[in-house]
Structures are given as C-alpha cells and as structure tokens.
Ligand SMILES: Cc1cc2nc3c(=O)[nH]c(=O)nc-3n(C[C@H](O)[C@H](O)[C@H](O)COP(=O)(O)OP(=O)(O)OC[C@H]3O[C@@H](n4cnc5c(N)ncnc54)[C@H](O)[C@@H]3O)c2cc1C
Ligand code: FES
C-alpha cells in the first residue's frame with residue numbers, strides 16, 4: 001500500500017488561529033478530523049495537500065448537547081461511535097444512531113466524525129439522509145464570522161459542498177421535534193458490513209395525535225443522486241394519510257421515480273431504482289413499528 | 304515536517320521525533336520496532352492494524368503521527384501484563400482461534416476492547432464487534448468461540 005507524501009501539519013487551538021493559519025499558508029491546505037476519508041485520499045488517490053490543519057485541538061467542537069429549548073447540537077468532531085451509542089439520541093432518534101452504526105467498523109467509527117461525513121459530501125454518506133430528514137442545520141465558521149445553512153442545502157455534488165476553503169463546519173443542529181416523531185434509516189448493500197450504501201433511505205414522520213395520520217413527512221434518499229435528495233412527491237403522497245401497506249408501496253414507487261441513480265461497479269441504475277422503492281416502503285412500515293432491538297433485527301427487517 | 308511527540312505507549316511515557324505524516328502503523332513497526340501490529344490492506348478495511356488509542360480500538364494504518372501528542376496507545380505487545388497472558392490471548396491459544404496468525408493481533412485488540420465494555424457478549428455482539436476484522440483462515444467459528452471463552456474466564460475471575 002502506498003504511503004502518504006510528506007506535508008506540514010498544524011494544530012491550532014482556536015478558530016481565530018486556524019483562520020490566521022489558512023490566510024498565511026494560502027490555498028492547497030486540508031482540514032483533518034478523523035482522517036478516514038482524508039488519509040485514504042492521500043494513500044489511494046495520490047492527494048498531496050500543501051499542508052494539513054488538524055481540527056481536533058479546537059475547543060467546543062465535540063459532544064452531543066440537548067438544549068433547554070429542545071434543540072440538539074452535535075459538534076462537528078463528534079464521532080460516529082459517539083452518535084451510535086449516545087443515550088440522548090438513542091432515546092429520541094434511534095434511527096440516527098442506526099445510520100451512524102452503519103458506517104464502516106467500530107475502529108472506523110471511533111475516528112470518523114459527523115463533520116467529516118458531511119464535509120466529504122459523498123452521495124452515499126450514511127448519516128446525511130437521517131439528519132436531512134430531521135431538518136438539521138449546519139453552522140459554518142470562518143474569520144468572517146458564522147453562518148447557518150440547512151443541511152438539505154449543504155451538498156452541491158459528489159465531493160462538493162457550500163463551504164469555501166477557509167470555512168469550518170462547527171456543528172449540526174437538530175431542531176425541536178414532536179414526541180410522536182418516528183423514523184427509520186435503511187442502508188441497502190448486499191454485503192452486510194464494511195460496504196458503502198447502494199441505496200440509503202431515511203424516513204421521518206410524526207403520527208397524528210388521535211388518528212394515526214402521517215404528518216411532516218420527510219423521505220430522503222442517499223447514493224442515488226449526486227447529493228442526498230428529498231423525495232418530495234413521495235412525501236406529499238403520504239402527508240396527512242394513514243399508512244397502510246398498499247400506501248407504503250405507492251409512496252415507495254414515487255420515491256423510485258424521483259431517484260436519479262447511476263450505474264457503477266456496485267450496481268446498475270435500474271437495480272438501485274427498484275431498491276429505492278422497496279426500501280422506502282420497508283422504512284415507512286418499520287418506522288411505525290418502532291426501533292429494531294438489535295443489529296440482526298435491523299438487518300433482517302429490511303426485507 | 305518533524306515534530307517532537309510525547310505519548311504513552313503500552314503504559315510507558317515515550318518522547319520521540321517523528322515526521323507528522325508518518326502513519327502510526329509505520330511508526331510502531333519501522334521506527335519503534337514493535338512489529339506485532341500488522342498491515343493487511345492499509346485502507347481501514349481489514350482490522351489487522353488495530354491498536355487501542357485512548358482506550359478505543361482504531362486502525363493504526365489511518366492515524367498520523369502528528370495526532371499522537373498526549374495520546375495513550377496500546378498495541379498487541381502491551382496486552383500481556385507481566386508474565387501472564389491476557390484472557391483473550393489464553394482463549395485464542397486454547398481454542399485454536401489463530402491459524403496463520405496474521406489477523407490475530409488485530410482480532411485480539413478488538414476482542415479486548417469488546418470485553419472491556421461487555422464481559423457477557425452474545426454471538427451476535429461478537430460478530431458485530433469483529434465485523435471490521437477479516438480472517439482468511441479460521442472461518443471465524445473458532446475466533447467467536449475463543450471470545451466467548453475469554454468472556455467466561457473474565458466473568459469467573461470477577462466472581463472470585
Ligand atoms: C474502511 C472505511 C469504511 C467506511 N465506511 C463508510 C460507510 O459505511 N458509510 C459512510 O458514510 N462513510 C464511510 N467511510 C467514509 C468515512 O469514514 C466517513 O465519511 C467519515 O465520517 C469521515 O469523517 P472523518 O472525520 O474521518 O473525515 P476526514 O477524513 O478527517 O475529513 C474528510 C474531509 O472533510 C473535511 N473536513 C472534515 N471535518 C471538517 C470540518 N469540521 N469542517 C470543514 N471540513 C472538514 C476534510 O478536510 C476532508 O476533506 C468509510 C471509510 C473507511 C476508511
Ligand atoms: S491495515 Fe489497517 S485496516 Fe487493514
């Protein structure tokens with residue numbers, strides 16, 4: 001296996017220092033979080049950054065906080081393993097923990113961060129669909145100040161996002177949600193573990209108080225377009241309706257129409273499209289039943 | 304770029320100069336001479352290079368030396384305390400959990416991390432924990448058996 005070319009590495013301890021560094025060193029630098037995408041790019045794709053700025057000494061970018069107003073903030077450096085095992089998230093959004101648990105192995109998840117998963121902007125990024133379905137917002141900081149961008153607007157294409165090279169993703173915020181919210185994330189890949197999603201589907205909806213109508217429906221697809229996308233026609237078809245197997249099938253078919261998959265080494269576009277339909281249907285029905293109790297159940301109830 | 308780094312390696316405080324871009328795997332094997340940690344794939348897929356970093360299993364083929372300041376690293380060489388093999392090592396030996404042995408250091412480090420958190424894992428728990436560790440020889444059955452036996456040893460020791 002190839003080795004990384006030499007590069008300079010800096011470890012700023014404040015955002016100010018980080019932006020000063022970037023200004024001083026100029027273009028060609030890369031931020032480092034967990035390195036599970038960056039080091040791979042250096043080893044496999046021959047990426048030679050002019051310099052690397054390690055973000056891990058910056059204060060305040062880690063941890064999952066439940067705010068008094070019900071919002072949950074997740075620091076950009078929070079690892080996938082922390083999300084997977086977070087008591088707060090397990091209680092409120094078990095499907096989000098599920099999506100984090102789908103990333104690589106425990107070794108990878110101890111390093112891989114949510115900020116890196118978003119910033120790297122791979123269409124198959126596993127935590128993106130669930131976070132978009134929860135209407136999460138990103139906070140982006142630079143010397144010029146801070147701005148907020150809805151995660152739905154954050155991705156621009158494979159490997160492309162809205163940040164300029166001197167901006168740092170600092171946190172992801174989930175707005176307050178109803179206690180009747182349910183959801184599910186299904187990663188579909190024929191290899192059970194250690195494979196990227198052929199198709200990822202996150203569904204989130206709120207069950208009506210009296211009748212079990214589905215409200216505020218969000219259906220987000222991963223790996224079947226240049227960025228994660230919402231299947232809005234499918235969402236509309238379910239909005240205000242009571243879920244049935246027949247309706248889930250119909251909503252799945254609409255989501256399949258909205259997907260824009262490509263054919264690649266993993267799968268043909270046709271297969272991906274068919275799987276979007278099947279997995280959307282499953283995800284909607286599974287969400288109504290409640291979270292899976294084990295990874296085996298999570299695996300088996302996709303079919 | 305060379306950097307002076309200070310970190311704890313298998314319980315001992317270590318200070319050395321290392322290029323920041325050097326992989327932890329290479330630092331351990333080529334500069335420190337601890338060759339127990341293996342390279343299988345170099346891309347985070349096989350787990351042969353697993354070490355504990357601040358108590359958590361990570362792939363040393365994806366960690367840069369520049370990130371080590373203040374960290375605590377435990378490698379397969381640090382698993383045994385004194386003359387006694389760790390419970391997982393004993394169980395792998397007894398149950399034939401190794402054949403060619405190439406994946407074994409990674410398997411042991413990952414099993415150790417699992418048992419530190421959960422000394423009564425089910426077979427499914429073990430399969431989940433070891434899903435990032437590939438073995439091309441044993442067929443996994445004996446590895447899983449060994450982890451279960453190690454867990455039993457640990458539990459009976461805790462009772463005494
Ligand atoms: C073996 C293996 C299996 C994998 N399996 C999966 C999988 O199943 N699903 C999946 O989704 N991914 C998978 N990945 C990809 C990767 O682990 C994830 O995308 C991970 O979340 C990346 O996070 P990181 O912290 O390691 O990012 P890094 O590698 O540190 O950074 C990635 C990119 O984002 C930039 N960046 C990082 N943090 C910030 C920030 N806060 N602000 C601005 N820019 C930033 C970096 O400059 C870099 O360009 C896998 C990787 C490996 C090696
Ligand atoms: S060598 Fe590190 S995971 Fe294979």
Ligand code: FES
Nearest residue numbers: 402404438439440
């Ligand atoms: S014993 Fe040979 S690879 Fe596992």
